[in-house]
Amino acid sequence: MAITSYHHHATTFSSPLSPNRLTSVPRTAFISYPTPFNPYKLHSIFSANVLSLSSNKKQSKKLFTVRSAVAPVESTAEFDEMVSGTQRKYYMLGGKGGVGKTSCAASLAVKFANNGHPTLVVSTDPAHSLSDSFAQDLTGGTLVPVEGPLSPLFALEINPEKAREEFRDVSKKNGGTGVKDFMDGMGLGMLADQLGELKLGELLDTPPPGLDEAIAISKVIQFLESQEYNMFTRIVFDTAPTGHTLRLLSLPDFLDASIGKILKLRQKISSATSAIKNVFGQEETRQDASDKLEKLRERMIKVRELFRDTNSTEFVIVTIPTVMAISESSRLRASLTKENVPVKRLIVNQILPPSASDCKFCAMKRKDQTRALDTIRNDPELSSLLLVQAPLVDVEIRGVPALQFLGDMIWK
Numbered sequence: 001m002a003i004t005s006y007h008h009h010a011t012t013f014s015s016p017l018s019p020n021r022l023t024s025v026p027r028t029a030f031i032s033y034p035t036p037f038n039p040y041k042l043h044s045i046f047s048a049n050v051l052s053l054s055s056n057k058k059q060s061k062k063l064f065t066v067r068s069a070v071a072p073v074e075s076t077a078e079f080d081e082m083v084s085g086t087q088r089k090y091y092m093l094g095g096k097g098g099v100g101k102t103s104c105a106a107s108l109a110v111k112f113a114n115n116g117h118p119t120l121v122v123s124t125d126p127a128h129s130l131s132d133s134f135a136q137d138l139t140g141g142t143l144v145p146v147e148g149p150l151s152p153l154f155a156l157e158i159n160p161e162k163a164r165e166e167f168r169d170v171s172k173k174n175g176g177t178g179v180k181d182f183m184d185g186m187g188l189g190m191l192a193d194q195l196g197e198l199k200l201g202e203l204l205d206t207p208p209p210g211l212d213e214a215i216a217i218s219k220v221i222q223f224l225e226s227q228e229y230n231m232f233t234r235i236v237f238d239t240a241p242t243g244h245t246l247r248l249l250s251l252p253d254f255l256d257a258s259i260g261k262i263l264k265l266r267q268k269i270s271s272a273t274s275a276i277k278n279v280f281g282q283e284e285t286r287q288d289a290s291d292k293l294e295k296l297r298e299r300m301i302k303v304r305e306l307f308r309d310t311n312s313t314e315f316v317i318v319t320i321p322t323v324m325a326i327s328e329s330s331r332l333r334a335s336l337t338k339e340n341v342p343v344k345r346l347i348v349n350q351i352l353p354p355s356a357s358d359c360k361f362c363a364m365k366r367k368d369q370t371r372a373l374d375t376i377r378n379d380p381e382l383s384s385l386l387l388v389q390a391p392l393v394d395v396e397i398r399g400v401p402a403l404q405f406l407g408d409m410i411w412k
């Protein structure tokens, strides 16, 4: 039933940002698949290293006819709109675990870079798989260049645990474990207790789910404020599975409120404690902790604004054609709408391609997927989105050439 095959390709490419520039990609292992003509890309097949069934022109035409009959709601991703302009844009890809978020995010990043955008792909999922997806070591929590694309592509795997530790260290220097402990140490514990909702100390010690992600994204904002990040015109986030993303959306408000209260409290008590401060000589550390809190709060507000800015940000939902995954995507869309997060595209990944062979299992599976796709058409949350279908391919998608291949099918 497989219709996917590997070939050796050379790609010539014209960037829309500098349309006169034609660049050659080195000859490299590549996957071939019947795709519609892409004006930015010219393939020339040097030799065939066929792993599975290939298809001639006639066959691919037929296959695409069958595919569109199976999925009448299919549309393109309108990549032209995504790629146009040099103003910085953020794309956040999210969805249920294992549906292909990383593959889609990585393929989008490669596609942007190949279209002339200096691009950054960021993983805020604690279970990072960018390195696996690119088949390159991208770990370390710093900018790592990705080898292969035509324009600069960098990856950043944020380690939320490390980011949280860094932040917590400041209050630890005090001998306590957080702001509340610090206040306890100053004999002000009762005051903090009275304001029971001030749980920052506990928040940092036993973070609620989603906090890691929030701190990770806050860390990204911190990075983006620095000069070296100015070059990036496209930033793609590979986010954690749905649950974390939803909690993350409401977290900035929660943190903003909590930190705001902590800071107000600090101001109130600062005069009362000035005498004690002098005795213990810890004003600097305290100020430092306070500044960090203020910075975290500012970043949380930026994260909140970033998520909701229709001009620069879009959340792309990735799903697979099963009723369960689609139901979850529907709930995700509803929550994103409630939070005013812009969503326009829905990627339905791992669609079984048509096959010439008489495979009963495949026929059943395809019917099942068609039913699932129908639920999208009838789903009030999802039916208005651009529905982009990505086929299931018969090899694991790893490495830049494979991601480029996947990207050419999804992002067109």
Ligand SMILES: Nc1ncnc2c1ncn2[C@@H]1O[C@H](COP(=O)(O)OP(=O)(O)OP(=O)(O)O)[C@@H](O)[C@H]1O
Binding pocket: 096, 097, 098, 099, 100, 101, 102, 103, 104, 125, 127, 129, 241, 349, 350, 351, 390, 391, 392, 393, 394, 395, 396, 397, 398
């Ligand atoms: N269209 C596809 N065809 C074939 N394999 C695919 C496709 N999309 C993704 N995969 C494979 O499925 C697996 C999971 O993909 P990926 O890591 O991108 O998912 P994810 O949603 O990011 O997962 P997690 O939630 O665990 O981070 C990988 O082995 C990937 O190569």
